Amino acid sequence: MSDALTSKPPLRVLALAGGVGGAKLAAGLSHLLNDRLTVLVNTGDDFEHVGLHVSPDVDTVMYTLGGIANPQTGWGIAGETWEFFTQLQTLGGPAWFMLGDRDLATHVLRTERLRRGETLTTITADLCKALGIRSSVLPMTDDRVRTRVHSGDRMLDFQHYFVREKCAVPVSRLTFDGVGQARFNAALHDLEQGDGPLAVIICPSNPYLSIDPILLLPGLRDWLMRVPAVRLAVSPIVGGEAIKGPAAKIMRELKVDPSAEGVARHYSGLVDGFVFDTVDRHLAGSIAALDMEVSTTQTIMRDADGRVALARDCIAFAERLLARVEV
Amino acid sequence: MSDALTSKPPLRVLALAGGVGGAKLAAGLSHLLNDRLTVLVNTGDDFEHVGLHVSPDVDTVMYTLGGIANPQTGWGIAGETWEFFTQLQTLGGPAWFMLGDRDLATHVLRTERLRRGETLTTITADLCKALGIRSSVLPMTDDRVRTRVHSGDRMLDFQHYFVREKCAVPVSRLTFDGVGQARFNAALHDLEQGDGPLAVIICPSNPYLSIDPILLLPGLRDWLMRVPAVRLAVSPIVGGEAIKGPAAKIMRELKVDPSAEGVARHYSGLVDGFVFDTVDRHLAGSIAALDMEVSTTQTIMRDADGRVALARDCIAFAERLLARVEV
Numbered sequence: 001m002s003d004a005l006t007s008k009p010p011l012r013v014l015a016l017a018g019g020v021g022g023a024k025l026a027a028g029l030s031h032l033l034n035d036r037l038t039v040l041v042n043t044g045d046d047f048e049h050v051g052l053h054v055s056p057d058v059d060t061v062m063y064t065l066g067g068i069a070n071p072q073t074g075w076g077i078a079g080e081t082w083e084f085f086t087q088l089q090t091l092g093g094p095a096w097f098m099l100g101d102r103d104l105a106t107h108v109l110r111t112e113r114l115r116r117g118e119t120l121t122t123i124t125a126d127l128c129k130a131l132g133i134r135s136s137v138l139p140m141t142d143d144r145v146r147t148r149v150h151s152g153d154r155m156l157d158f159q160h161y162f163v164r165e166k167c168a169v170p171v172s173r174l175t176f177d178g179v180g181q182a183r184f185n186a187a188l189h190d191l192e193q194g195d196g197p198l199a200v201i202i203c204p205s206n207p208y209l210s211i212d213p214i215l216l217l218p219g220l221r222d223w224l225m226r227v228p229a230v231r232l233a234v235s236p237i238v239g240g241e242a243i244k245g246p247a248a249k250i251m252r253e254l255k256v257d258p259s260a261e262g263v264a265r266h267y268s269g270l271v272d273g274f275v276f277d278t279v280d281r282h283l284a285g286s287i288a289a290l291d292m293e294v295s296t297t298q299t300i301m302r303d304a305d306g307r308v309a310l311a312r313d314c315i316a317f318a319e320r321l322l323a324r325v326e327v
Numbered sequence: 328m329s330d331a332l333t334s335k336p337p338l339r340v341l342a343l344a345g346g347v348g349g350a351k352l353a354a355g356l357s358h359l360l361n362d363r364l365t366v367l368v369n370t371g372d373d374f375e376h377v378g379l380h381v382s383p384d385v386d387t388v389m390y391t392l393g394g395i396a397n398p399q400t401g402w403g404i405a406g407e408t409w410e411f412f413t414q415l416q417t418l419g420g421p422a423w424f425m426l427g428d429r430d431l432a433t434h435v436l437r438t439e440r441l442r443r444g445e446t447l448t449t450i451t452a453d454l455c456k457a458l459g460i461r462s463s464v465l466p467m468t469d470d471r472v473r474t475r476v477h478s479g480d481r482m483l484d485f486q487h488y489f490v491r492e493k494c495a496v497p498v499s500r501l502t503f504d505g506v507g508q509a510r511f512n513a514a515l516h517d518l519e520q521g522d523g524p525l526a527v528i529i530c531p532s533n534p535y536l537s538i539d540p541i542l543l544l545p546g547l548r549d550w551l552m553r554v555p556a557v558r559l560a561v562s563p564i565v566g567g568e569a570i571k572g573p574a575a576k577i578m579r580e581l582k583v584d585p586s587a588e589g590v591a592r593h594y595s596g597l598v599d600g601f602v603f604d605t606v607d608r609h610l611a612g613s614i615a616a617l618d619m620e621v622s623t624t625q626t627i628m629r630d631a632d633g634r635v636a637l638a639r640d641c642i643a644f645a646e647r648l649l650a651r652v653e654v
Contacts, residue, residue, distance in 0.1 A: 051439030081410045083428035084435075091457045093436050101410035101428040108411075108435075109420050112378030130418045 009196030010036060011315060011322075014188070014229070015203050018042045018210020019057050020074035020244050021236050022203035023064035024301045028311030029201070030065050030135040031304075037135035038191060039065070042205070043120070044147035044176050044213035047159045049097050050088070052107040053114050056159070057210065058124055058139055059106060066131030074244055077102045096164045121185060136187070140214045143182035147213060148175045158209075167246040171253045176213045184217040192227055199318035200224055202233035204299060206247040207266045208254065215270070224270065230321040232314060233267045234299060235260040235276040243300055259283065264290050273321050275299065275314055293321055336523030337363060338642060338649075341515070341556070342530050345369045345537020346384050347401035347571050348563050349530035350391035351628045355638030356528070357392050357462040358631075364462035365518060366392070369532070370447070371474035371503050371540035374486050376424050377415070379434040380441050383486070384537065385451055385466055386433060393458030401571055404429045423491045448512060463514070467541045470509035474540060475502045485536070494573040498580045503540045511544040519554055526645035527551055529560035531626060533574040534593045535581065542597070551597065557648045559641060560594045561626060562587040562603035570627055586610065591617050600648050602626065602641055620648055 010033075015026050017039050026039045042057045056075060063069035063077055070078045080100035089095050099107070106127060113123045119142040128137050149161035150173040161169060191198060205211055215221050224231065237260050242248045251258040256266070260276035264287045267274070273293040276283065281296045288294050295317040301307045337360075342353050344366050353366045369384045383402060390396035390404055397405045407427030416422050426434065433454060440450045446469040455464050474485035477500040488496060518525060532538055542548050551558065564587050569575045578585040583593070587603035591614040594601070600620040603610065608623045615621050622644040628634045 050435050051442055052435065077414075081408060081428065083408045084411060084431050087404075087429040087432035088436065091432050091436055091454055093432065101408065102414040104411050104431065105414035105418050105420065108377050108379065109415065109418055115378055127418055 011319060012036045012191065012194055012196050012198045013038070013201055013315070013318070014191055014198065015039045015201045016205075016211055016214050017057070017061055017203040018205030019045075019060045021301075022057075022205035022210060023061045023069070024307050025201070025203045025234060025310055025314070026061055026135075027064045027067075027304075028301070028307030028309070029314070030133070031308050032311050032315060034134045035136070036196070038188075039135060039137050040140055040185065040188065040214060041137060042210045042213050043139045043141060044145045044179070044209070045158050045162070046144075046146070047157060049099070049107075049159075050093060051111070052099075052104075053111045054097075054107055054159075055110070055120065055124075055139065058120070058137065059103070061137055062106075062124065062128055062131060062133065065133045065135060065137065066128070068131065076100050097159065121187060138185045138187050140220075141182040141184055141217055143178060145179045145182050145213055145217075146177040147209065148177060150175065162246075167249065171250050174208055174212070176216055179213060179216045180218065182217055184214075184220040184223070188220075188223065197319075197322050198227065198229035199315070199322070200227075200229050200231040201314055201318070202231075202267060202271065204234040204236035204243070206236060206242070206245055206250070207263055208247070208250050209245075221270065230273065230318050231271045232273040232275060232318055232321075233263070233271045234310070234314060235263045235274070235280070237263050237280075238277040238299060239279045261286050264292065268292070273317055275310075275317060293317075338646060339363045339518065339521055339523050339525050340365070340528055340642070340645070341518055341525065342366045342528045343532075343538055343541050344384070344388055344530040345532030346372075346387045348628075349384075349532035349537060350388045350396070351634045352528070352530045352561060352637055352641070353388055353462075354391045354394075354631075355628070355634030355636070356641070357460070358635050359638050359642060361461045362463070363523070365515075366462060366464050367467055367512065367515065367541060368464060369537045369540050370466045370468060371472050371506070371536070372485050372489070373471075373473070374484060376426070376434075376486075377420060378438070379426075379431075380438045381424075381434055381486075382437070382447065382451075382466065385447070385464065386430070388464055389433075389451065389455055389458060389460065392455070392460045392462060392464065395458065403427050424486065448514060465512045465514050467547075468509040468511055468544055470505060472506045472509050472540055472544075473504040474536065475504055477502065489573075494576065498577050501535055501539070503543055506540060506543045507545065509544055511541075511547040511550070515547075515550065524646075524649050525554065525556035526642070526649070527554075527556050527558040528641055528645070529558075529594060529598065531561040531563035531570070533563060533569070533572055533577070534590055535574070535577050536572075548597065557600065557645050558598045559600040559602060559645055559648070560590070560598045561637070561641060562590045562601070562607070564590050564607075565604040565626060566606045588613050591619065595619070600644055602637075602644060620644075 147158035151169040248258040260280040268290045277299040297313040447466045476488035478496040575585040587607040595617045604626040624640040
């Protein structure tokens with residue numbers, strides 16, 4: 001079969017991603033696929049800070065694919081310095097959101113170009129090019145979407161919840177301001193024309209905070225179902241916990257089963273296949289019962305090799321599913 | 328006489344200043360006078376760079392009075408780092424205007440507050456307070472004035488002339504966009520009410536680039552002549568050359584005698600006294616003939632002591648002139 005596959009045009013992948021976990025798998029995919037990878041990134045976390053437009057998920061994906069991400073923090077640039085941030089505080093500026101000196105170049109350039117009327121898509125493409133990234137990184141939309149975290153009667157901007165409150169506030173509901181009016185990134189339509197089979201991979205990002213805002217963009221879910229492609233999701237929950245971030249905590253607060261099966265259920269009807277960790281293999285039967293193919297593997301990406309290994313597993317799984325569809 | 332003076336309310340000073348030379352004398356005055364000093368600073372050099380509002384002369388005065396100025400460059404902050412600036416270039420941003428990591432905190436905070444509708448005066452006051460500055464630093468206006476350098480048919484924005492072209496282009500004319508509509512800083516009126524005699528000191532800044540935009544603000548020259556004060560200027564030209572910057576070069580290009588006498592002539596009718604360097608004492612007769620008192624001293628400020636020494640000389644000269652007026 002692999003002989004037959006090599007004579008065909010190679011696989012193209014559209015990855016849906018939020019922050020750290022999504023960015024890691026995207027980096028593994030990018031290593032294997034180069035310009036055959038498009039990453040569609042959540043922008044619901046975007047916000048304005050000290051007058052600068054910050055796109056945390058776009059930046060995490062961009063820095064991770066560019067090989068300059070800080071592996072410790074999951075955000076920002078490796079070996080970052082904090083002279084600006086320290087002086088900002090001396091001058092009475094806000095201290096709750098850290099801005100590194102190098103990271104700041106992204107925000108300043110992007111903010112200026114957005115103010116001049118350029119799109120986030122164009123700006124991101126140029127920044128990626130400057131960082132030597134060969135894959136396409138697409139913001140999910142060029143329109144304004146803002147994730148709001150509701151905790152009872154209280155509503156918090158996403159970064160206030162995530163950074164200032166360190167996710168300590170229990171989540172009762174999530175809303176995405178503007179998502180109903182936002183147009184999904186039109187560059188996705190280019191994928192309809194491209195040469196080679198297409199796989200959509202929902203990365204192991206937070207389904208509620210990172211992937212839902214993408215899927216809620218009007219027409220996007222329909223487009224994903226309509227485009228000739230095989231669709232997979234990778235569980236961000238391993239053994240009942242998130243590798244990083246508040247996914248499991250939020251699932252519990254939203255009264256959802258915080259497990260790979262809970263995630264699979266969330267994507268049920270959308271994906272053809274589901275990748276989850278070997279430690280959760282006892283869930284294979286109940287996940288398969290959701291009408292999706294299952295694949296278990298080592299999903300925790302501890303280093304660059306781990307990212308590529310998971311990417312390779314996902315690609316192989318997608319190719320198996322594609323072959324089955326064709327048979 | 329000094330016994331008599333000490334029993335009177337102490338002298339207050341309004342200093343008119345541009346960049347380096349002006350800032351140095353202002354720092355000396357600030358050391359001696361604390362909150363009895365007000366510095367009125369040129370904003371014709373202000374410009375937008377990568378979306379940030381930069382006020383070079385206000386910053387130089389602020390950093391110098393705050394004791395954090397870079398003594399080598401004459402701009403920016405001592406011990407500055409350049410991580411942002413390096414990354415900005417990696418990302419394809421402009422390289423011609425250097426922005427240090429710490430300096431950037433000023434620009435980012437100021438830009439955000441200006442966009443929110445606050446005045447440059449309010450923002451500068453807060454920044455000065457944060458930097459521990461007890462004197463008042465006032466931008467000459469909160470309205471937009473922009474210095475343009477004309478070289479034959481060519482017109483350059485000031486920073487393009489000063490930084491990008493390194494003043495190499497010959498100046499045929501200077502204009503100050505918006506100066507005719509700008510309102511001089513209303514906080515100056517507070518000086519009419521204050522306790523103690525007042526001296527206006529035109530610092531050794533470039534008369535054409537730094538002081539003229541201030542003096543051209545509608546009503547300011549009249550106000551300076553009307554307010555009960557003694558008025559002095561300090562020559563930025565020593566032995567036919569500027570200590571720093573293009574003052575002498577510009578004077579030659581504008582066909583003005585590049586000497587302390589040329590400067591005195593420029594301020595003739597405005598000032599009661601003129602301070603210039605001992606090396607130019609042979610010009611004392613011709614400067615006195617311009618109907619101003621003269622005082623020669625060591626005007627080159629090599630270090631903090633030099634700044635305080637010149638400030639002390641200026642204050643003593645102002646007090647002599649005030650005593651004479653009162654006699």
